[in-house]
């Protein structure tokens with residue numbers, strides 16, 4: 001089978017690595033890919049948000065199956081375009097991708113389906129938003145309605161921070177994504193990620209994870225796209241996962257179907273869990289990054305079978321073969337991230353590291369320079385990942401790998417998974 005993966009981050013390296021374990025994969029192309037992906041797949045330059053270009057590329061390369069990694073092509077309707085061209089594809093339609101592309105739309109679905117989530121209000125007028133914040137007080141959560149590369153959510157612990165977020169969003173910090181904001185009550189509890197495959201009819205849970213959003217140890221510093229993750233999430237017990245399926249995931253899918261929007265792809269629910277009761281924080285319409293790195297390490301080659309079953313409408317009867325294992329991924333980022341950072345610094349020591357079912361360094365922002373050396377080309381650069389029979393073992397493996405990477409211009413948190421252990 002000829003497979004095309006769209007994207008070029010750590011998530012896509014992990015997806016490519018898992019897909020390659022499966023003997024069904026004969027040829028793998030990744031667009032645009034990165035230096036790590038290039039070691040296991042062909043990389044191609046392609047505008048992955050242009051559905052016509054992607055469909056033409058897939059057709060001319062004899063692609064049998066397209067896996068869409070990030071949210072931007074999904075929101076741009078690339079999955080719709082591929083399906084219209086008769087190309088099998090993993091990822092929801094643009095209408096379904098509004099679950100991530102519009103925070104207000106998700107709240108509307110929650111209202112219609114009675115899904116537990118934080119009380120909220122939507123605003124297009126900054127003064128009305130400010131009045132609402134003064135009336136409700138802090139802590140409060142301010143969200144840009146649209147896609148903002150993971151930076152559009154501010155958990156404001158003071159009224160002043162919430163008002164600054166309003167100024168930034170309506171001031172254009174996130175472009176059109178901030179033209180509307182959702183303001184919601186702060187929820188207490190422990191946050192975890194729940195990943196469910198949906199084929200339009202059947203939903204199948206494929207794993208849980210916990211992410212570390214702040215840049216520095218002890219959950220300090222600015223919010224990032226994620227500095228490390230581990231899977232499974234201890235707080236998302238089977239009982240909590242069952243409740244999330246019954247009260248959140250299935251009602252969401254049913255409400256979408258009622259509106260003529262069948263969901264096909266992975267649905268990533270960010271949940272806040274308190275006293276064993278899950279409430280919805282947000283939806284994403286793709287795998288989490290770096291949660292995917294920890295999850296793919298555990299799923300291995302069966303990930304391709306599951307994504308294929310999802311795309312073909314065959315999840316009924318599919319099951320996940322779980323091992324009793326744990327995955328943990330530590331992100332190495334360029335110093336300065338998530339603010340200003342430099343690119344082009346050389347990363348040494350990678351070639352000597354083991355790469356097997358217990359150890360992987362997934363590349364996120366890397367490239368090769370003129371001399372063939374691996375250099376940093378983004379903010380989040382590597383996902384140093386271990387797997388083990390316990391979380392402590394997975395964690396020890398990941399940090400042992402990290403200790404052998406020679407990159408003075410990079411940094412990582414030293415406490416990923418520490419609380420879980």
Ligand code: GLY
Nearest residue numbers: 225226288289290
């Ligand atoms: N790690 C958070 C996300 O992928 O949105």
